[in-house]
Amino acid sequence: MTDAPDPTDLLQEALDEAGDGFVELRSHRKRTRGVAVEKGRVDSARTSEHTGVGVRVLVGGAWGFASTDRLEARAVREAIDDARRVARASRPARAQADLPPVELARGRFDAEGLEETLERPIDEALDLALGLERQAREASGSIQSATCAYSEVYEEKGIVTSDGARAWTRLVRPELYVEAVAARDGELQRAYEAVGATGGWECLFRRHSGPELAERAAKNAVDLLDADYPAGGRRKVLLSPSLVGLLTHEAIGHTVEADFVRAGSCAAGKLGERVASELVTLCDSGQSELIDGAGGTIAVDDEGVAAGRCVIIEQGKLVSYLHDRASAAHFETAPTGNARAWEYGDAPLIRMRNTYIEPGQSTLEELIANTEDGLLLDGCAGGQADANGEFMFGTREAYPIRQGKLGPLMRGANISGVAFDVLQTVDGVGDSFRWDLGAGHCGKGQPAKVDAGGPWLSCEVIVGGRQT
Amino acid sequence: MSATSERREAATELARVEERCAELCELAGAAGAEQAEAYGQRVRLRSARFEKGELALGKATDGTAIGLRVFDAGRLGFAHTNQTDGEALERTARDAAALAALTPPDEANGLCEPEGEPAGEPAGEPAPPDLWRADTAALDVEAALEHGARFVQRMTASDPRVRIDEATLTVGRSHTALANGLGLRRAESDAWISFGALGMAVEGNEVGGFHSVHDFVRDLGELDQALERCADELTGVALANLGAGAAESYRGPVLLAPSAFAALVVSPIVSASGAIAVQRGRSALAGRLGERFASERLTIHDDPSDPELAGATGFDREGQPVARRALVAEGRLEALMYNGYAARVDGVATTGNAAGGPRSVPGLGAHGVCVAPGDGGDEEQMLTALGRGLWVRRFSGTVDPISGDFSGVAKGACWVEGGRVTRSVRETLVAGNAFELASSILALGSHSERCYGSARLPMALIDSVSVTAG
Numbered sequence: 001m002t003d004a005p006d007p008t009d010l011l012q013e014a015l016d017e018a019g020d021g022f023v024e025l026r027s028h029r030k031r032t033r034g035v036a037v038e039k040g041r042v043d044s045a046r047t048s049e050h051t052g053v054g055v056r057v058l059v060g061g062a063w064g065f066a067s068t069d070r071l072e073a074r075a076v077r078e079a080i081d082d083a084r085r086v087a088r089a090s091r092p093a094r095a096q097a098d099l100p101p102v103e104l105a106r107g108r109f110d111a112e113g114l115e116e117t118l119e120r121p122i123d124e125a126l127d128l129a130l131g132l133e134r135q136a137r138e139a140s141g142s143i144q145s146a147t148c149a150y151s152e153v154y155e156e157k158g159i160v161t162s163d164g165a166r167a168w169t170r171l172v173r174p175e176l177y178v179e180a181v182a183a184r185d186g187e188l189q190r191a192y193e194a195v196g197a198t199g200g201w202e203c204l205f206r207r208h209s210g211p212e213l214a215e216r217a218a219k220n221a222v223d224l225l226d227a228d229y230p231a232g233g234r235r236k237v238l239l240s241p242s243l244v245g246l247l248t249h250e251a252i253g254h255t256v257e258a259d260f261v262r263a264g265s266c267a268a269g270k271l272g273e274r275v276a277s278e279l280v281t282l283c284d285s286g287q288s289e290l291i292d293g294a295g296g297t298i299a300v301d302d303e304g305v306a307a308g309r310c311v312i313i314e315q316g317k318l319v320s321y322l323h324d325r326a327s328a329a330h331f332e333t334a335p336t337g338n339a340r341a342w343e344y345g346d347a348p349l350i351r352m353r354n355t356y357i358e359p360g361q362s363t364l365e366e367l368i369a370n371t372e373d374g375l376l377l378d379g380c381a382g383g384q385a386d387a388n389g390e391f392m393f394g395t396r397e398a399y400p401i402r403q404g405k406l407g408p409l410m411r412g413a414n415i416s417g418v419a420f421d422v423l424q425t426v427d428g429v430g431d432s433f434r435w436d437l438g439a440g441h442c443g444k445g446q447p448a449k450v451d452a453g454g455p456w457l458s459c460e461v462i463v464g465g466r467q468t
Numbered sequence: 469m470s471a472t473s474e475r476r477e478a479a480t481e482l483a484r485v486e487e488r489c490a491e492l493c494e495l496a497g498a499a500g501a502e503q504a505e506a507y508g509q510r511v512r513l514r515s516a517r518f519e520k521g522e523l524a525l526g527k528a529t530d531g532t533a534i535g536l537r538v539f540d541a542g543r544l545g546f547a548h549t550n551q552t553d554g555e556a557l558e559r560t561a562r563d564a565a566a567l568a569a570l571t572p573p574d575e576a577n578g579l580c581e582p583e584g585e586p587a588g589e590p591a592g593e594p595a596p597p598d599l600w601r602a603d604t605a606a607l608d609v610e611a612a613l614e615h616g617a618r619f620v621q622r623m624t625a626s627d628p629r630v631r632i633d634e635a636t637l638t639v640g641r642s643h644t645a646l647a648n649g650l651g652l653r654r655a656e657s658d659a660w661i662s663f664g665a666l667g668m669a670v671e672g673n674e675v676g677g678f679h680s681v682h683d684f685v686r687d688l689g690e691l692d693q694a695l696e697r698c699a700d701e702l703t704g705v706a707l708a709n710l711g712a713g714a715a716e717s718y719r720g721p722v723l724l725a726p727s728a729f730a731a732l733v734v735s736p737i738v739s740a741s742g743a744i745a746v747q748r749g750r751s752a753l754a755g756r757l758g759e760r761f762a763s764e765r766l767t768i769h770d771d772p773s774d775p776e777l778a779g780a781t782g783f784d785r786e787g788q789p790v791a792r793r794a795l796v797a798e799g800r801l802e803a804l805m806y807n808g809y810a811a812r813v814d815g816v817a818t819t820g821n822a823a824g825g826p827r828s829v830p831g832l833g834a835h836g837v838c839v840a841p842g843d844g845g846d847e848e849q850m851l852t853a854l855g856r857g858l859w860v861r862r863f864s865g866t867v868d869p870i871s872g873d874f875s876g877v878a879k880g881a882c883w884v885e886g887g888r889v890t891r892s893v894r895e896t897l898v899a900g901n902a903f904e905l906a907s908s909i910l911a912l913g914s915h916s917e918r919c920y921g922s923a924r925l926p927m928a929l930i931d932s933v934s935v936t937a938g
Contacts, residue, residue, distance in 0.1 A: 038748055039749070042544055045546060045567040045568070048827055049551065049556070049560070050550050050827075052550065063525045066528045067528075082528050083528070086528050087526065090516075090526040090613060122567070123570055130572070144748075144749030145748045145749040187871070188750065188870050189870075190870045232717065259519055259634075263631055263634070264670045264675055266675050386668075386678050386864075387677065388668070388676060389675075414877070416895060416897055445517075462895055462897060462938035
């Protein structure tokens with residue numbers, strides 16, 4: 001697998017006979033290995049191969065897309081013909097002017113950890129999953145069931161365009177999930193730990209080892225049986241780096257995707273305006289900034305644009321949207337390397353990569369000490385954002401803070417707010433940083449592997465707790 | 469292409485998938501597997517995607533996927549590929565057999581024995597649904613572009629304030645086959661049109677909350693009506709979301725639209741009715757078979773025979789017969805859902821609920837969830853029954869399928885006074901527990917609506933929900 005031939009050779013051969021007009025060819029080989037264990041039984045031990053070529057063309061201002069699962073120059077040429085037929089049928093579509101020239105990536109881009117992960121036999125992953133599941137299940141008499149799942153995705157892409165891109169990228173993304181279910185008097189509580197990275201196991205277990213993750217999942221499940229629900233209402237909260245990541249992704253990131261901006265998101269027309277506290281600088285990057293191994297890392301996007309760092313909010317001021325080549329042309333700016341496709345049969349869309357708030361000056365202890373009445377929230381459980389900036393996301397653990405002191409564990413609750421309003425309330429930014437959503441996927445018609453993170457953050461949100 | 473040649477091409481494609489499945493089973497045997505099961509699918513999609521109300525991309529894709537499950541002395545291995553040449557199939561067989569050599573044995577692992585033709589169980593149930601629609605299958609990308617444009621036009625022409633962020637319409641057809649080493653062979657062809665949109669209303673500087681719609685039809689004759697219904701729902705809710713104000717915090721009754729009822733109450737119950745969840749100690753309904761755990765108003769069926777639902781099929785992911793079955797009858801847990809593995813653990817027959825596609829090991833799930841309507845009347849009568857409180861048209865949040873706890877934002881929500889909508893509301897969260905609320909159903913609407921093309925549910929008036937206004 002590691003000595004595979006350069007896939008751009010085949011694409012270039014097909015492109016050389018494709019005639020005039022813009023053509024973008026993307027071969028995508030995706031190979032997955034994974035195991036899943038529950039209550040001592042192996043539910044899944046699998047490999048998966050999903051390989052093909054996606055073709056996008058621009059004919060008379062209209063896009064067309066087709067794909068083939070055959071890695072042969074002839075099949076790719078047929079797919080080019082199909083895509084052109086679709087484009088011609090699509091006229092009159094929204095006229096897309098020719099894409100403006102941009103510096104496109106050329107060369108080979110291998111991510112860290114590639115060899116190490118691919119050469120590791122699957123037996124090791126199976127032993128790891130069996131061991132961690134058993135550890136979590138046997139951690140307490142209250143544990144009813146435990147699950148451990150490991151997977152790794154190897155992705156190799158070749159991107160060749162008629163205006164000069166010729167990039168070959170390879171990366172591997174391992175993920176681990178440990179879950180424990182505790183029961184008492186007919187009540188069930190679940191807790192889990194999930195980690196994911198772009199890189200090797202060193203990155204995957206950079207913060208907690210496998211046994212530490214199993215121990216945390218089991219302990220939290222048992223502790224949640226005794227935990228109460230927090231009271232609902234508008235509350236001062238300290239958000240953990242994982243929740244800050246979710247905030248940056250759901251509440252801000254989606255509203256600044258240029259396609260969403262063009263449809264009228266709440267970020268439209270706000271470039272240059274103050275949208276957050278001056279303490280907030282928020283970015284999205286294809287690189288793993290600050291700490292290695294972020295789960296959404298890519299060297300080159302699926303249009304062949306280098307995937308660099310994009311500052312979205314700089315010291316409270318909105319300074320950029322996220323772009324693909326077409327939206328960048330519309331806004332008369334440079335593409336930001338955010339065009340991504342899930343599999344070869346998907347056309348690239350504007351997607352985030354690794355989204356984060358830069359660390360500030362306060363220690364966590366100082367943030368807690370400065371909170372008179374609030375909640376410390378940790379553990380993310382998914383989320384969504386609305387066009388008007390209203391966001392929602394789930395938290396798994398809550399700790400009350402009274403007069404600067406942390407109280408006992410409470411059950412998590414969903415929190416909500418209006419993105420830019422919440423960022424205006426930020427009055428403290430922690431000095432530590434971590435990526436913490438590497439096991440997550442973003443959904444926008446097609447999945448995308450993303451990561452997000454940041455420091456601890458003090459702000460105000462609505463907590464959807466229980467009413468009496 | 470004429471209907472005759474279309475039919476001929478479809479038959480050829482289905483036969484090709486059947487052949488590949490049978491070939492892969494044989495290769496698995498040669499690779500050392502004791503038992504093998506191959507499940508393959510050939511899918512053709514033609515779609516149109518619209519952004520900002522305008523056509524953004526037409527798309528034509530075709531692809532094949534085959535999943536191979538093997539057992540060797542109770543050990544499990546699985547491999548999937550989308551490559552169908554001989555070398556790729558041989559590699560897939562070797563991969564699955566190699567994995568099976570590594571995993572610990574499990575006495576419940578094994579193939580399902582052939583048990584006659586699909587469906588017809590229990591006696592009196594309808595024949596397996598015929599999912600193939602020649603006129604739908606014959607549609608090409610031009611039709612997807614045309615119908616999609618009409619869908620978007622209806623939404624954008626209704627009111628200049630309506631903005632469509634994204635809309636898609638896809639014409640699809642699939643050929644599915646299963647073969648196993650015990651001689652079981654199944655095959656089925658399907659043709660459908662799915663569509664959806666996400667949009668909001670914008671007035672001056674105000675951006676209203678978005679609303680999304682999605683539906684699915686097989687019969688081409690039903691398409692226009694379904695498109696109009698979805699378009700009108702999206703524009704109606706998007707416009708109503710403008711001028712949203714504050715709700716009030718309380719604990720009490722809320723009115724749930726069918727999709728919100730599905731997410732908050734019905735889905736956790738269906739999930740907890742899976743036999744594996746019960747066997748593994750992560751079902752809130754464990755040990756309650758035959759017991760009443762919910763309001764007598766609640767009756768839930770799993771119905772794979774309804775061709776108007778996306779999950780309709782003549783056989784499950786293990787090739788076993790499927791049939792309409794009651795999961796909950798008048799609040800009583802009537803039956804659990806079984807696949808082959810769970811059935812062997814409990815020593816019972818499978819209920820044909822093996823679920824999933826060719827890319828993963830068969831799981832367990834419902835085909836088409838149908839909640840029986842109640843006697844609460846139409847929307848106006850349900851609003852009158854609510855009197856004062858929150859009407860939730862979409863739920864955006866998290867539901868823990870194990871504990872049943874849910875918490876999230878009420879979307880497209882309205883505040884109701886005296887049985888009438890007084891205003892739309894924003895920044896309003898709802899929280900509760902699905903299994904507790906199942907006992908607090910005050911009324912169900914008199915009509916079940918198709919929800920996202922995959923389920924049928926009525927509106928529900930439910931007590932004891934926590935509402936937190938921002």
